[in-house]
Structure formats: C-alpha cells, structure tokens
Amino acid sequence: MLFRVFARKELETLYEILAVNHMVGPVSRGMSKEGRELYAFDYLYDFQDLRLDFTTTTHSLKPFVLPFQETLSSFTVEDGKWEKYVDLNIYKQHVFFGVHACDINALNKLDKVLSEQLYPDPFYTGKRRNMFIIGIGCHPQPFCFCRSMGTDTVLHGFDMFLTDLGDSYFVEIQSARAWDILQQIPTAEPDEEDHRRFVESVETRNREFSCHVDTSDLTKILDLEFQSPVWEEWGGQCLSCGTCANVCPTCYCYGVREHVDLDLQSASKIRRLYSCNLIDFAEVAGGHNFRPDSSSRLKYRYYHKHRGFQEAYEEPLCVGCGRCGQACLAGITVPDVIASVRGQEEQDE
C-alpha cells in the first residue's frame, strides 16, 4: 500500500477534480427529536454540502448498489408470444466521497455473496465495479461495536482512505486510478512526524470505543442456545417491521414480483428488498410458514448474521455499525441480544 499526505486545503481541489463524475457523499439532513444532527449519503453538487465530520448516516451505501426496488427484466407480450429484455440499469461511474470503514467492509461482505458465487448478480456487480470510493476515518459513536466485529479498519475495497491529521490528510492509496488522481494535487511522502501523528490518531480512536460485543465462540454458543428462552423474550418485543433490515448495510434478502401493465402488452419483473423479520418471509405456497412467530424470525436473523455466514465465509455478516439498534422501534440492539444469549446481562449492569 502506498501512503501520501496532502494539505487540508487541497481537499476541495480533489473534490473539484472528481466532480465531473456523479458525486455521492455525506450531507446533513436536519435534526432528530433528541437534537442530534442527521446525515445521509446523497448526490453532491457543492463542496460546501460535503460533511466529512459526519457521525453516521441513517442508511449506508446500500441504496446505491442494491436499490430498494429494481426492475430485473421487462417483457413484451403479444398474441401469447413474449420476449424478455434485461437492462442492468448501470450507466455511470459514481464517486463516493467520505465513507466510513464499516460501510466499505459491508460492501466487501456483500461482494462475497452477490459477486463471487456460482451465479454472480450483474445488477449489483455492475454498480459495484463502477464505484470510486474515498474512505474517511471516523470517531466511534456510543452504539458502534465495529471493533468487536473486526470491521473498524478496512484493508481493501476502496480507492483511497483519508485520515484527518489536523492540518493535513494522511491518505492510503489502493488503486492506480486513485494514484493518478492524486498526481494532480500537491502531495508529499509522509515523514516521521506524519507517521507519529497517524499512529496517535489511531490510538486515540481506539480508546473512544465504548460499546463491545463478546464474539468469542459465538457460533457455538448460538447453536447451544438455540432453544434458549431469551429468544422468546426478544421475539416478544420485536414488532416484525423489518426496519433493521432496511437500514442494515449488509442485508440483501429480496422478493420478486411480476406485474402486468394495464395495456396487457407488457409486463415487468421487479425485485424489492425484503426482511426476514416480515411475517411471510418463509411462507410457502399452501400456507405453511417455516418461521411463523416473531421470535423464530428474529432468531433466524441473528443466526444468519453471526452463525451461518460465519460458517460459510469465516466472518460475520455484521459490521457493527449499530444502525439497526438505533432504528429499531422496540429498542432491540445487537449488543444486548448477544449479551443475553451469552447470559451476560448481569455483567453489563
């Protein structure tokens, strides 16, 4: 990996150089009831809108690679004959300016399922390949447990990663494209002082983590506690609304529906992101539901993320961003659920 440093004021130049492409970055979206500032990833039209000091966004980058609704194919129907047309809905390169490590890791995890399997999904993969990602170091929020999930740092899946050193930015360069772009602004080889400040900022950040999840032997513990009554308790609180999946950067489940247009001459096949907490997620034709109660669906969600995916790819399908816990209407958070499954509630208090 190559490293450079550049002066703080050059950031705007970097932005302007890239601004011929579609730019997406964190922007402010007003205040919450509690008085916290809310952020979202959205298209940028002015450098002044870019808020690299953002805490966290309500949604991750998922809507840009896995839109909530997407047309998979369309049909023309005439006299009982039909033709199928597929449009991958990808036309332009996007630059993502200011992404935290957890969200880059989330994309890397999605790649494992959606781009690297027997049947790679072109709708996702095409968008993913046409991303230019500039990461930015973050300050852990009270609900962030990415350090426990091993996703507080990111090793690949971005073009450049910025770390704020006060008057300058320390940049890790991962791609030739990023290197070429950085040639256009004055940068320097990091010196001893920069190294020291970089290590210091990492240490300061590590001390800021306040939320932890004990993941040691979690796959085994989840298997052992499959019949545990704690699932009933959490299931009783869960509203089965699917909000957690909506904000989750790694939830990719979907459902497919077909629609006939009103003129009966054309039809379309549309996929919509779904949630395993919704009641009919595992219901088969004929009415049998493999997971009829909310506790079994909630349990399935945790099993998929922390056991099943771990088994298949040796890492959990959770980046510890804490968005699900923040968004949950019933206040269910991953650290609480896992602590109770491990029987550790007492220690927390």
Added chain:
Amino acid sequence: MNKLEFVDVMPSQGRFTRKTDLTSFEYSYQAEITSVYPLTATEKLYQIRIIDPDLRQSFNFQPGQFVMLELPGIGEGPFSISSSPTRHGDIELCIRAVGNLTHFLDRVPRGTVVGISGPFGRGFPVEEMEGSDILLIAGGLGIVPLRAPLFAVLENRSRYKCIDIIYGARKPSELLFTYQHQMWRQFDINLDIIVDEGDAEWTGPVGRITEILEKRIEQSKGDLSRKTFAIVCGPPVMFKFVCNMLIEAGLPMQKIFVSLERRMHCGRGKCCRCNIGATYTCLSGPVFDYWEVMNMKEAI
C-alpha cells in the same frame, strides 16, 4: 479528462468456472407446454418442451434438481423436475394449484409459452447408489421429486438390487401417477401404497406410512445397514418419524436423502428466502443427506 472510465460489467476473469456469466443471470429459455394431464382435482402434470432444439438437447439435469418456471407478469416459482434425466429439455412438472402462479397455470391451455431457467440445486446421487437396495418413501406431493430418481433407476434397473417404493397419501383420490403404478411394478419393484382414510372402492391398506415401513424393516430382520439407500420426501412432519425409524434400523445418516421445500424467489443463491441458517436450499439443496439436515437448525 478526469472522468473515470466506465468498467465493463462482464469480467474476463473466472468466466469459465461460473455457471452463468454476468449478462445471463436473468434469463429464461422459452418453453412450450405440450400437454396438460390432470392427475387429481388439484394436481396436473405438464409436459414442457424447450423450444430451441439446441438448448433442449443441452439441458442436462440430475434427478432431484429443480427449474424456475416463469410466466411473464404472473410470477416465477421453483418446481422439481419429475421426468427422466435422459429426456433432457422435454421435462415434466407436476404442479398443484395452491398459489398465484399455480392457479394461473391450472387454467392455461396447451401451447402456452412459459420461461424455464435452470436446472438449479443439487440432486440425488443415483450413481453412488448403484449396487444397493433402494427405499423410496414418499408422502403426498413428495412423490413428485422422487419420480426423477425413480426413472433414473428404472432405466438402469439391472444396476440396482431390491427397489421398494412406499407411498402414502391422505385419500385414494389424492394418489398421483396411478396410471403408472402398474408400469413401475413391471420393473420388479415393490410398490406399497397406504392411505390415511379409504373410500368405498379402496381395497389397499389404511393407516400411516410408518406401518408399511415397519413391515419392510422387519423383512430385512430389522437391519438396513447393509447396502441400502433411502430417499425420503413428504410433508415436514413425516421426515422426523420416517428418518428416525430408518436410523434405528441401522441405516447410516449419510445414506438417507431428503428433498426439502422452501420459498424461493431467485433459485441462484441470492434472495435468501430459502435459507436454513445460512444454507441456501437452492444451492446446497434441495437434496440433503440426513446428517446435513441434523446440522441445520429448523430444517425439518
């Protein structure tokens, strides 16, 4: 000039090892329904022929695999292929009218063009079973996915030893493929049928499927451990009872195969709807051996 280059979606690396390239993820072969044969009040047998002759000939599947059948604008669903693998793209699907798509299929005439993609999933290892006794145990609609391995076995009858089919249904009127039962018996096959409740014309046994299985196990002196494979398919309640009896009779777990049913929206290991834990029924299944089933939570 700083415009980033648009990357071609179709990558060059690894394309020979994948089942589909990126442009053909969302595809379906046009196929014509050449005959519709009503089996019972709710189930019909559809003969479906892939229209393109080359695609039809190159359509190879293992018994137990499934296809996704699509009707534009109506829906798409997974269906077990229940015809012989040697017939390639001239497939037969037995479909019960229960949902949106299947009720529509119930009304379509011969000649309708549907979309077929697949075959998907893992089938029954019928070649491994050569030289052994085979026990096929089906409850209700479970006979449908068993018909493909049955044909594969019948077409190579001399390679297998004793073949038993134990088939249970709720009522005699719900028995499927009755017109073929006589033909199956002609291949030196023991076909035992049992129904939960008989009617005026029913002369066969009445009761649970386990009663017949018990007799069959007694015939082998309570020991199935020597050279037997079992294939079990039916409603979820049946699996536990039948598989436990087989295990008690000494049949190793990795010689019991089951075919599981789940909701599927893609068939390609993406949509997660068929997941058991994080095991995709559409990629690792729908055929599992019983050891795998025991290791998945909530599989049956």
